[in-house]
Each structure stands twice: as structure tokens, then as C-alpha cells.
Amino acid sequence: GAGVSQSPSNKVTEKGKDVELRCDPISGHTALYWYRQSLGQGLEFLIYFQGNSAPDKSGLPSDRFSAERTGGSVSTLTIQRTQQEDSAVYLCASSLALDRMGDTQYFGPGTRLTVL
């Protein structure tokens, strides 16, 4: 079946603008995760969803970052008033269920965000 998809694949924006990144998980996967990889850094956890709720938002780097998930499926990560340090590859992953620890997370291809 179809894997995790993300859009756009690349986004170039100007400092101060808002951006929305979209993730479409594998059908039937109730858990959804957002990560980002900044230059020279490891993948950094941002937030996860179980269904439409986000029990842990502790990874969001600032209040300019928010995420939502609707219908237990598509998720949107929004960055307001983008800064140059937000430039990174943003990856989304999904897994069958949040409460099955050790479940494989299946990743999308990522969105490369560049803030000029």
C-alpha cells in the first residue's frame, strides 16, 4: 500500500512568513510523529499524535510551532514567523499504535524548509 507522504517536498520562504507542512500517514496507523533534522544534527523529536490528540508537545522548540491532526489521518505542522534557525528537513512518521512501544515507525520523504 501507499507509504507516508509529505508535502511540499521543498519549501523556500522568507524570514517572518508562516509555513504549513503536511503529512499523510499510512492508512490505519493511529500514531503519527513529527521530527526535524537541522544541519549537522540528529533527528529531533517534535510532537506525536495518538488519533487526533497530542499527549506530548514537549519537543516543539517554541510557541511559533504548532501541529494538528484531523480525522485521525492528515497532520499539519505550522511554523509562524519563521526564523533562519527553522531551516531543516521536517520528517513525519506513522506507526500502528502509540501504545505499542517498539513499533516500527514508517517515515515519509520529508519537507526541506529553507528560511532566507
Added chain:
Amino acid sequence: ILNVEQSPQSLHVQEGDSTNFTCSFPSSNFYALHWYRWETAKSPEALFVMTLNGDEKKKGRISATLNTKEGYSYLYIKGSQPEDSATYLCAFNPYTGTASKLTFGTGTRLQVTL
């Protein structure tokens, strides 16, 4: 802050060489250790999820071992091929009671040349 380290940072081998990388992670509160392969312009691909001390997993020419008591895992590639060129990531999954909240290492970038 959980510390997950991978070494070496990068590796350049010839086709046919065998190679291995190391992932070190906290030895306390362990639940699982994940290995991923990430090729340029593609999605990270899951290789292994390892949960038991002493576990060894194999997928084709790639295998991995796990030592949870001392906090390390090795990934081995036997007879490297150019298509093995990728960044290999490990991710530590602590016991949190609910979530698979992964902490990733920075990866080992492997380049295999003819």
C-alpha cells in the same frame, strides 16, 4: 537529555569490504533500539527493532547485535555494495509506559565505491 552517539561519523569503503558501525545509548530505562537506513532524497527505511539483550538480527547482508547492559549496538554490513551507500541511523526508545518517543543519533554516513 538522552545521549545517543554513533561512530564513525562517516566511512568510505570499497565494494566487497565488510564494515561495522557503533551506536551507544543509555543503559538504563531501555525498551528498544531501532536501526534505519536513509538514502539521499528518500525516506528513512526501517532495518531492525531490537529489544532483547544479546539479540542479533539479520536482513540479507546486514546484521545487528545488541548489548543493553553496556548500552551499545553494532551494525554490520558484509560485502558492501554501492547500493549500501546511505546514512545509517540508530534510535533509542526508552521505557516511557506509552509512547515510542525515539532519540536518534546523528548517523554514520557510508559511501561504497567500485
